[in-house]
Structure formats: C-alpha cells, structure tokens
Amino acid sequence: DRKPVGATGPSVHYTMIFNTFVFLQLFNEINARRIHDELNVFEGILTNHIYLGISVVQLVLQVLIIEFGSLVFGCVPLDLTQWFICIGLGSLSLPVGLFLRCITLPASFTMCQETSVVEKVPSARTKTLWRRSLKRLQVQMRVVKAFQKSVTQQKSGTTEEYTERDQLLTDIKLRVDDFAENEAVRKDAAKRKLEGVENSGLVMRQLAMAELEMSAKKTEDAEITPIMRRKKSEKSAPTLDIASLMGIICEGIEDKERREAQRLQYDREQANRHAEQLAAQQRVWVDLVAAIAKKLE
Structure with a gap:
C-alpha cells in the first residue's frame, strides 16, 4: 500500500504507475471505436470531433494532475523521459487489441449470433x-x-x-x-x-x-x-x-x-x-x- 503524504512524500514509482494506467485507458478507447473486429481502428477518427475533444480534455487534465496536483492526488512531477515511458507502456493496448482481433475463436466459444435486421413494410x-x-x-x-x-x-x-x-x-x-x-x-x-x-x-x-x-x-x-x-x-x-x-x-x-x-x-x-x-x-x-x-x- 502507498504511504500517505508525510515525511517521505509521494513517490515517482506510484506516479508512473498511475500515469501508465491512465494512458492505457486512453489508448484502449481507440480500440473501443471498433467493436466488430475491424482492423483499422483509426478510420474516421479525425472526423469525430466529439471523440477528439473528449480525448484532448482527458490528456490535458492528466498533465495538470501530474504536474500541479501533487498535494491533492499524491503525485510528483515527471520529467520528459518518464512521460515517454508512461505513454509507450500505455500504447501497448493498441497492438494487443490488434492481436485479439486477428484471433479466430472456435464455434464452441460463440455464445450468440448477430441477426439481420428485417425491414418491415408499413401497412x-x-x-x-x-x-x-x-x-x-x-x-x-x-x-x-x-x-x-x-x-x-x-x-x-x-x-x-x-x-x-x-x-x-x-x-x-x-x-x-x-x-x-x-x-x-x-x-x-x-x-x-x-x-x-x-x-x-x-x-x-x-x-x-x-x-x-x-x-x-x-x-x-x-x-x-x-x-x-x-x-x-x-x-x-x-x-x-x-x-x-x-x-x-x-x-x-x-x-x-x-x-x-x-x-x-x-x-x-x-x-x-x-x-x-x-x-x-x-x-x-x-x-x-x-x-x-x-x-x-
């Protein structure tokens, strides 16, 4: 368990774990844009202004929390190298998602099946x-x-x-x-x-x-x-x-x-x-x- 802020203060180790976890979530949101096993998860990302705005707000808030929220969130400011390490570890969710999309599950693992939508002609x-x-x-x-x-x-x-x-x-x-x-x-x-x-x-x-x-x-x-x-x-x-x-x-x-x-x-x-x-x-x-x-x- 992390020690409370006191004589020792917050640690860089805890801050990097927290920062890496947040970036894992941010990159996993990119994977979640395609839910039907499409390989190109970046398709149409620049045209979705709402998604881009939310992602930018999350990134800015994370930077403010790490750099200026040490008293509230128990974090310490990170240098440029540590930031790149956290971003690199967080981006691993993209290749993992691609690998999972390429795996073909056997029929025994299929629990449900998509049904085609039948359009009814209004009477x-x-x-x-x-x-x-x-x-x-x-x-x-x-x-x-x-x-x-x-x-x-x-x-x-x-x-x-x-x-x-x-x-x-x-x-x-x-x-x-x-x-x-x-x-x-x-x-x-x-x-x-x-x-x-x-x-x-x-x-x-x-x-x-x-x-x-x-x-x-x-x-x-x-x-x-x-x-x-x-x-x-x-x-x-x-x-x-x-x-x-x-x-x-x-x-x-x-x-x-x-x-x-x-x-x-x-x-x-x-x-x-x-x-x-x-x-x-x-x-x-x-x-x-x-x-x-x-x-x-």
Missing part, C-alpha cells in the same frame, strides 16, 4: 395507427400549453378573455374525425373481405356448372348408340354426379353463410369495442374540459 393499419398517435400527441401538447397559458394569465392578473375552451372543443372534434376516418378504413377492409367471400362462392358455382355441363355432354354422347343407352339405363353415374355436385353447391352455400355470420359477429364486436373506446375518451375529455374550465373561472 395501411400501421400508417393509420401512426397518424392517430401523432394527433393524440398534438392534442395533449395543446392541452398542456393551454393550461400553462391560463395559469400564467391568472398569475399576471390580466383580464384577457380565454379561448382555451374553444380550442379544447376543436381538439375533441379532431379526435372524433380521426375515429370516423379509422371507421371508414375498417369498413373498407370489411367490404374487401366480403367481396373475396363472394368471389370464392362465384368460382365454386362456376366449377359446379362446368361439372354439370361435362356430365350432360357425356350423357348426350352415351345416347348415340344403343349399347351406350343400355349402359346408361344400367348405371346411375350421371345421377350420382349431379347429386354430388348439388352437395358441393350446398356445402359452398353453407360455407358462405357461415363466413358471413362470422364476419357479422366480428363487425359487431369491433363496433362495440370502438364505441366503448370512443365513449371512454369522450368521458375523459369532458372531465378534462370541466377541470380546466373550473381552473379558468
């Missing part, structure tokens, strides 16, 4: 949510500014008429318009979904009609010769084909009705949820307007 719903969040933030900022302005006017004792109430009502109208816009987007999506269901039913009906036409054509071909007529009388394949096609059509109709029922149920749930949210927001805004009006009175 229409994402854009709608973003616009709604932005409008909500703007409304909140306007409410805060209006409240601060009213408090300032009350403290100053002015008799100016306050218009914050009208501004809040305008903000509430904007929120209602935003809800109406979202409702229009939702109805458009439901309409597209319904069109998709109807198109699927139309395709199914077309397939069924094509099967019926093929069955009728086969029946007409079979009636050309007596042998085929006898086979037709013995077998009931066309009847079975028509029955199966009718079953397919019935299944398609039932599936369409089931989809429509699910869609209607989903629309009812969404409408109830939106109505509850709108009612809650309106109650909050009414309470807020009442509170601010009470403050303004």
Whole structure:
C-alpha cells in the first residue's frame, strides 16, 4: 500500500504507475471505436470531433494532475523521459487489441449470433395507427400549453378573455374525425373481405356448372348408340354426379353463410369495442374540459 503524504512524500514509482494506467485507458478507447473486429481502428477518427475533444480534455487534465496536483492526488512531477515511458507502456493496448482481433475463436466459444435486421413494410393499419398517435400527441401538447397559458394569465392578473375552451372543443372534434376516418378504413377492409367471400362462392358455382355441363355432354354422347343407352339405363353415374355436385353447391352455400355470420359477429364486436373506446375518451375529455374550465373561472 502507498504511504500517505508525510515525511517521505509521494513517490515517482506510484506516479508512473498511475500515469501508465491512465494512458492505457486512453489508448484502449481507440480500440473501443471498433467493436466488430475491424482492423483499422483509426478510420474516421479525425472526423469525430466529439471523440477528439473528449480525448484532448482527458490528456490535458492528466498533465495538470501530474504536474500541479501533487498535494491533492499524491503525485510528483515527471520529467520528459518518464512521460515517454508512461505513454509507450500505455500504447501497448493498441497492438494487443490488434492481436485479439486477428484471433479466430472456435464455434464452441460463440455464445450468440448477430441477426439481420428485417425491414418491415408499413401497412395501411400501421400508417393509420401512426397518424392517430401523432394527433393524440398534438392534442395533449395543446392541452398542456393551454393550461400553462391560463395559469400564467391568472398569475399576471390580466383580464384577457380565454379561448382555451374553444380550442379544447376543436381538439375533441379532431379526435372524433380521426375515429370516423379509422371507421371508414375498417369498413373498407370489411367490404374487401366480403367481396373475396363472394368471389370464392362465384368460382365454386362456376366449377359446379362446368361439372354439370361435362356430365350432360357425356350423357348426350352415351345416347348415340344403343349399347351406350343400355349402359346408361344400367348405371346411375350421371345421377350420382349431379347429386354430388348439388352437395358441393350446398356445402359452398353453407360455407358462405357461415363466413358471413362470422364476419357479422366480428363487425359487431369491433363496433362495440370502438364505441366503448370512443365513449371512454369522450368521458375523459369532458372531465378534462370541466377541470380546466373550473381552473379558468
């Protein structure tokens, strides 16, 4: 342990150890500029003015501590040779960092793996949510500014008429318009979904009609010769084909009705949820307007 400053005073040995440690940290900051095993740690160092400023401030403070801070930090001034020794020992962190970057670790030492960032294309719903969040933030900022302005006017004792109430009502109208816009987007999506269901039913009906036409054509071909007529009388394949096609059509109709029922149920749930949210927001805004009006009175 180092002896306190007294009769013997601080030592040059302790000062050089302290100075070397500081320069090791300064040079290690250069290594830390590249964290993905890049070899050139000096790339772009002159364009990073913030880093250069911090490094220069650290270097100047270290010189002041060593040369003029003996009473506070327990150091002694060093000569030029000792300074070069400390800087040389501190700069050893650069080749050590280069050596560590050149070492390739085996797969067993790999604890994690970098993942590639997948950029998601913003959808229409994402854009709608973003616009709604932005409008909500703007409304909140306007409410805060209006409240601060009213408090300032009350403290100053002015008799100016306050218009914050009208501004809040305008903000509430904007929120209602935003809800109406979202409702229009939702109805458009439901309409597209319904069109998709109807198109699927139309395709199914077309397939069924094509099967019926093929069955009728086969029946007409079979009636050309007596042998085929006898086979037709013995077998009931066309009847079975028509029955199966009718079953397919019935299944398609039932599936369409089931989809429509699910869609209607989903629309009812969404409408109830939106109505509850709108009612809650309106109650909050009414309470807020009442509170601010009470403050303004």
